[in-house]
Amino acid sequence: MQPAFRKVVIFGVGLIGGSFALALRKAGAVSEVVGFGRSTATLEQAMQLGIVDRIGSDIAGEVGDADLVLLATPVAQMGEIFARIAPHLGAHTLVTDGGSTKGDVVAAARANLGDKLPQFIPAHPIAGAEKSGASAAQADLYQGKKVVLTPLPENPGESVARVRKAWEWCGAVVSELTPQQHDAVFAAVSHLPHLLSFALVHDLAQRDNRDQLLSFAASGFRDFTRIAASSPEMWRDICLANRDAMLRELLQYANELHVLYQALEQSDAAKLEEVFSEARKVRSAWTQQ
Amino acid sequence: MQPAFRKVVIFGVGLIGGSFALALRKAGAVSEVVGFGRSTATLEQAMQLGIVDRIGSDIAGEVGDADLVLLATPVAQMGEIFARIAPHLGAHTLVTDGGSTKGDVVAAARANLGDKLPQFIPAHPIAGAEKSGASAAQADLYQGKKVVLTPLPENPGESVARVRKAWEWCGAVVSELTPQQHDAVFAAVSHLPHLLSFALVHDLAQRDNRDQLLSFAASGFRDFTRIAASSPEMWRDICLANRDAMLRELLQYANELHVLYQALEQSDAAKLEEVFSEARKVRSAWTQQ
Numbered sequence: 001m002q003p004a005f006r007k008v009v010i011f012g013v014g015l016i017g018g019s020f021a022l023a024l025r026k027a028g029a030v031s032e033v034v035g036f037g038r039s040t041a042t043l044e045q046a047m048q049l050g051i052v053d054r055i056g057s058d059i060a061g062e063v064g065d066a067d068l069v070l071l072a073t074p075v076a077q078m079g080e081i082f083a084r085i086a087p088h089l090g091a092h093t094l095v096t097d098g099g100s101t102k103g104d105v106v107a108a109a110r111a112n113l114g115d116k117l118p119q120f121i122p123a124h125p126i127a128g129a130e131k132s133g134a135s136a137a138q139a140d141l142y143q144g145k146k147v148v149l150t151p152l153p154e155n156p157g158e159s160v161a162r163v164r165k166a167w168e169w170c171g172a173v174v175s176e177l178t179p180q181q182h183d184a185v186f187a188a189v190s191h192l193p194h195l196l197s198f199a200l201v202h203d204l205a206q207r208d209n210r211d212q213l214l215s216f217a218a219s220g221f222r223d224f225t226r227i228a229a230s231s232p233e234m235w236r237d238i239c240l241a242n243r244d245a246m247l248r249e250l251l252q253y254a255n256e257l258h259v260l261y262q263a264l265e266q267s268d269a270a271k272l273e274e275v276f277s278e279a280r281k282v283r284s285a286w287t288q289q
Numbered sequence: 290m291q292p293a294f295r296k297v298v299i300f301g302v303g304l305i306g307g308s309f310a311l312a313l314r315k316a317g318a319v320s321e322v323v324g325f326g327r328s329t330a331t332l333e334q335a336m337q338l339g340i341v342d343r344i345g346s347d348i349a350g351e352v353g354d355a356d357l358v359l360l361a362t363p364v365a366q367m368g369e370i371f372a373r374i375a376p377h378l379g380a381h382t383l384v385t386d387g388g389s390t391k392g393d394v395v396a397a398a399r400a401n402l403g404d405k406l407p408q409f410i411p412a413h414p415i416a417g418a419e420k421s422g423a424s425a426a427q428a429d430l431y432q433g434k435k436v437v438l439t440p441l442p443e444n445p446g447e448s449v450a451r452v453r454k455a456w457e458w459c460g461a462v463v464s465e466l467t468p469q470q471h472d473a474v475f476a477a478v479s480h481l482p483h484l485l486s487f488a489l490v491h492d493l494a495q496r497d498n499r500d501q502l503l504s505f506a507a508s509g510f511r512d513f514t515r516i517a518a519s520s521p522e523m524w525r526d527i528c529l530a531n532r533d534a535m536l537r538e539l540l541q542y543a544n545e546l547h548v549l550y551q552a553l554e555q556s557d558a559a560k561l562e563e564v565f566s567e568a569r570k571v572r573s574a575w576t577q578q
Contacts, residue, residue: 192489202565202571212474217479220516250550257485261540
């Protein structure tokens, strides 16, 4: 049986792109993977790890006959890549990405893909990224994980279905949102918590007695601040890319804290218990899907 | 060899009190454990689990010849217990507690122990409490965990040393702070994170699209909000007991968020990266002790 994809081109062969390649290979869904990237060392490592078959050197020559192109670079680099691949994309080549924000990626695609825009189906794989780089890539990274597609009005249905299938071959559970819905949802459940966690550690880090404080921090602090060890550059970019939704979320959260501050100031035990109880009820009922 | 403690009396035989009893037993440091509590069912369960030798029925008769009394009830009940045991405490009976806040417990002791105050050495065992009740008690709960003593100026040195030794027999690593230092430290590294975590879940729980939001929450949300499943009653009491330090921490944190809000509003990439980088550096270097 022929693999579903004869040729897949991946920009950025780190955790996200490398795992995508390994997963498609494992599923027998791809014949050839070609990698592009800024770092020659990373590309050579990806070769050694069996992530890519070849290191690409000529974008124009590689994307014309590719079945699928994945952009798995930092989001800030995607505009330039869209511009470089647009003139050379084959008529049947589909493009997807692995960016954590979608409004900005879609804007970059609209600005740079020209009449190839309908071939781009945006995606966000929800896969933990404490580690990074080609060496962290693994074939089962997406197994059972969510991938959100944010199709554009211009996307033909069969193209969306084909990109969906690619992520499903990786083991992912695929759902769809609009780019706007996506960014609002992830501002609330992911981007805001990251910012709050960074903020707490930064707050404590400024104190004269920082070492004393940290010496008494325990498991609650450990879990609350785990995400404060995330990549500063990546989260700077995510916050800026999703700025409007983040500002709304921050205002809403500040209002929540204001209510709790007042309750505490007035020793309003009933109000505190009401807020904490509602939170506990919801958090206890939640199970990661 | 005689055990260090002939008789230990424990008020509240749940996770904290029950584990203390089991640990002292395992260390061969106690001959007899007598339990008091509000719930007959819990006391009977503690009997069955081998936590206590007897269920106490007469406080006056039990605490006179006890070597050590542990108050492991909710902090709000401690004032009443101090008042009830004070007239009957033996000259050599020491008292300690397992409360998460110390300023309020010390105030309750000063108000109710009278001239027995020097016999009370306050303590806070830093042991996770996702579970509760006698059935959650375990002999190794305190193994390698921190216990903070907050001795009073009135405490004789040998009494502090003896209570320290009791917690060390439980496997704990014991350190000392003043009650004020303790409450300031734990407001920052424990009480504030709990409130922030409750606040985030409550914030999301109020939304019309709450189910959609929660369906896309992943591992970052999971860890950040783990402590939002904690006991609402306990954390209401902790917040109120440590109100002044909590108000200070909340104000400081709100200021931190205000700085980040402004940086985001101005798309100040450098400022965001600076804050996130400093947080990551400190969090990555931190290891739970």
